[in-house]
Amino acid sequence: MITTNTLQLAGFRQQYQNELAKDLAQDRFGLGIAARLSDASNQLPHTISERLRAARMQAVGKRKTASVRTASSVVASGSAAAITLGDAPGDEKFNLWNAIASALPLIALIAGLVGINYIQNDNRARELAEVDSALLTDDLPPTAYTDPGFLQFLKAKRDLAQ
Numbered sequence: 001m002i003t004t005n006t007l008q009l010a011g012f013r014q015q016y017q018n019e020l021a022k023d024l025a026q027d028r029f030g031l032g033i034a035a036r037l038s039d040a041s042n043q044l045p046h047t048i049s050e051r052l053r054a055a056r057m058q059a060v061g062k063r064k065t066a067s068v069r070t071a072s073s074v075v076a077s078g079s080a081a082a083i084t085l086g087d088a089p090g091d092e093k094f095n096l097w098n099a100i101a102s103a104l105p106l107i108a109l110i111a112g113l114v115g116i117n118y119i120q121n122d123n124r125a126r127e128l129a130e131v132d133s134a135l136l137t138d139d140l141p142p143t144a145y146t147d148p149g150f151l152q153f154l155k156a157k158r159d160l161a162q
Helices: 004-043 046-061 096-137 142-146 148-161
Strands: 070-077 080-086
Touching: 004 046, 142 148
Parallel strands: none
Antiparallel strands: 070 080
């Protein structure tokens, strides 16, 4: 069964092969032109050959280099691993997007903890309010709840109910 990942991998492979073939064709064309210019340069005057040599040096200096992105590091922890992308292992560029991406999980964690704290405090206040309202609306006086014998009475009543 062909999966989406297999199709994507085949597409990337085909794209890479097309780019490689295009680069090879450009290199062959450039080498052919350079060979013909070199053959004809023996018949040119010295001033023109020097200008051509300078132009060749400029063209070689401006030659388009292939941009390759490598993994700057592989971090392994137990049975899990993560690949981080960067420019080069020694060249760390810390731009605005890296700062935002680094701070975003911390902000989410802090917001989650604040939310949990708020919910816990709200639940605790509701529980206390329920107990207070039960005490105030009950027929028994509040001093009955502090009596140790009353606690035994409640336990015995609960055991009988079960």
